[in-house]
Amino acid sequence: MxxxxxxxxxxxxxxxxxxxxxxxxxxxxxxxxxxxxxxxxxxxxxxxxxxxxxxxxxxxxxxxxxxxxxxxxxxxxxxxxxxxxxxxxxxxxxxxxxxxxxxxxxxxxxxxxxxxxxxxxxxxxxxxxNLLIEPWHVTTQAGTPYRVYGAFRRALGERLRPDLPLPAPPASSRPASLDALLADNISVLDREPAWAGGLARRWSPGTAHAHERLRAFLEDGLEGYAEGRDLPASDATSGLSPHLRFGELSPREVWHATHAAAAKQGLDPEKFLSEIIWREFAWHTLYAAPDLATANLNPRYEALGWITASDAQTGPEAELLQAWREGRTGFGLVDAGMRELWATGTMHNRVRMTAASLLTKNLGIDWRVGEAWFWDTLVDADQASNPFNWQWVAGSGADAAPYFRVFNPERQAERFDPDGEYVERWAPDSLLIPPIVDLRESRLAALARYEALS
Ligand SMILES: Cc1cc2nc3c(=O)[nH]c(=O)nc-3n(C[C@H](O)[C@H](O)[C@H](O)COP(=O)(O)OP(=O)(O)OC[C@H]3O[C@@H](n4cnc5c(N)ncnc54)[C@H](O)[C@@H]3O)c2cc1C
Structure with a gap:
């Protein structure tokens, strides 16, 4: 059998x-x-x-x-x-x-x-x-999906009792006659692409590495996580996202291992676990809105007057978009992030938010254009988390009062990279590049576009 x-x-x-x-x-x-x-x-x-x-x-x-x-x-x-x-x-x-x-x-x-x-x-x-709880078990009293993280989290808190993870099963005997079938195996990559050197230097895919990363983070990183997680120059976050994305670790494993490590070290794991719950929220949102990557969660924002993907292929918009992709915006934090992304397949969360805000709010370019770029370049590119977060930043997604939030990349750099260490690491020349957009004017224009819709 x-x-x-x-x-x-x-x-x-x-x-x-x-x-x-x-x-x-x-x-x-x-x-x-x-x-x-x-x-x-x-x-x-x-x-x-x-x-x-x-x-x-x-x-x-x-x-x-x-x-x-x-x-x-x-x-x-x-x-x-x-x-x-x-x-x-x-x-x-x-x-x-x-x-x-x-x-x-x-x-x-x-x-x-x-x-x-x-x-x-x-x-x-x-x-x-692959989740902590089935999406159909977390709905509002009216049976609709949650759209605000705080409410989702409270609802989850009451229901969340993840089972203990299963161990690997014991070995069994190998079937004898599979050689012919194995010969038809395809290779996902014909050969290692020339651009993948930075990825290979930064990452080690596979469960053994995933477990090692989790262990190292819980032992050495959990304590400083809440304080350091917003600082892109520090190595304060877990680096688990691609491992979770491909299921090399289950969220249940992360959940229980975190609780155990926190108990052992006398720490409060809440801040870290709340990020795992953001992942959960993104997936529950995708479950309720399968077209999350293509349609505004709040349909009103279809009429915002975004610069669309086809607009952004020609004229001045094309140049702005290209400058954003290549990390030549003249805003150090964004340029550093976009270059880190290209080189290593990842970007720090604080910088993802700032870069996404610059594209969608200050440049007025459709969040789907940026989402597609991240989809192609992130090693953790996730069917739920990527569009969910892009919509969150663009203000069209799951949040309470979103559109007022326009991240100022200069302010973000002052707060989260005060010594300029991160910018120095990835884009030291950015200070010499003239900014591609006036932050103040473009912010006011963005707010006016959003207000016109509300
Ligand atoms: C515009 C934008 C696009 C993003 N695209 C993706 C994506 O494609 N895939 C992805 O996994 N994350 C995405 N994120 C969320 C977040 O940036 C990454 O999960 C995080 O940077 C990964 O680093 P870490 O594993 O060290 O995170 P940690 O801070 O150590 O967090 C632990 C885990 O929690 C989860 N997590 C943390 N923050 C979020 C979040 N905001 N939303 C959902 N899950 C979260 C991840 O699984 C992460 O590995 C995006 C964020 C933004 C603003």
Whole structure:
């Protein structure tokens, strides 16, 4: 008897309920693992370049970890629904298991597949694994999704009792006849792209590295997190986001490990855990609004008069956008962030907010243009967190009184990079670049655009 475990954004062997269940099946049964690079099913968003790089390396690590458990990983590409059915047939699987995901098109694929498999007599089951709580368990009394973080967090606080994470399952015997199927494995990257050197220097994908990063952060970083987390020159945040993005760690693992470390060190973990809850909020928001990356959460803002992606391809807007992308705005903090992003696939959260605010508020460029750039360049580019945060900064998303918030990049630099260390590290020449926009005038113009709509 063979069970197929379909891996998606959960590239780990521990706290993986679908894998765990498969490996319980006992003597004479086999488990085969599958990953499908699906960039063609309707509505599914193809990965950006940096995330693709991460995925490639993460899958290599996963394959090694699975093999140690006696499980081979097949890697295919194409429409997931068709590919899974083909692999079920080729492996003679009688059961397919996976952990649930929450994007709209992905849920459609999974629901249809479950139905089709069952019609063919193949058992199909999904498991809860990738959030702290199912999104349908956290709604307002009226049954609608929360739109304000504070209220969401309070509601979550009352209901949140995450189970303890599952250990990696014990090893079992490897099925004998998979060599021909393994020969058809695809490689997510044909070869290491020339631009990936900075990514490789900064990051180590894979669960072993994810665990090591979590351990090191909890031991050495948790204490100073609340104080240092806003300072981009310091190394005060966890650096866990790409590991969480690809599911190399589960949020349950982070949650329980943080509580344990905080108890041991006599610390209050609230500040750090509230960031994990922001991730949760972004995913719950995506669940309720599947078009989060393409439509303003508050539809009123469609009429704001954004400079759209096509406007921004020609004329003066194109130059402004290019200066923003390349870190040549003349605002040191933003330029440093945009160059850090290009070089390493990440940018500090404080700088993400400042750079996004400059683009959407001062330059008036549609948040979807910036979101797309981040999608392509961030190693942690996340289907929920990226559009959610862009909308939060643009003021069109989930927040109480958003549009008054215009981050002043000079003020942000004074407060959060007072010695200029971060700017010096990434964009020392920025001070010599004339600013591409007048902050005061553009702020007033932005406020007028927003006020006209409210
Ligand atoms: C415009 C913009 C775009 C963003 N795009 C992404 C994205 O594509 N993917 C992504 O994971 N984060 C995104 N963020 C959120 C945040 O910047 C990153 O999660 C954070 O910088 C990652 O660093 P860290 O792991 O050291 O964070 P820590 O401060 O150590 O936080 C721990 C974890 O909490 C979660 N988290 C923290 N802040 C947020 C947040 N605001 N929203 C959601 N989750 C959060 C992340 O999983 C993070 O790893 C974005 C923020 C902005 C302003």
């Amino acid at each position: 063979t069970t197929l475990v379909w891996f998606r954004d959960d590239l780990r062997v521990h706290d993986h309920p679908a894998l765990h269940e498969a490996m319980q099946a006992g003597e004479g049964s086999h488990t085969v693992a599958l990953y499908v690079l699906d960039e063609v099913s309707p509505g599914v968003r193809p990965l950006g370049g940096a995330a693709r790089w991460w995925l490639h390396h993460s899958l290599e690590h996963l394959a090694g970890e699975l093999l140690a458990l006696g499980v081979e990983l097949l890697v295919r590409e194409g429409p997931a629904n068709r590919v899974v059915r083909e692999v079920v047939e080729a492996t003679g699987s009688s059961t397919v298991l996976w952990n649930r995901r929450y994007g709209g098109p992905e849920r459609d694929i999974d629901a249809r597949l479950k139905h089709e498999l069952r019609e063919r007599g193949v058992a199909a089951h999904s498991f809860f694994a």
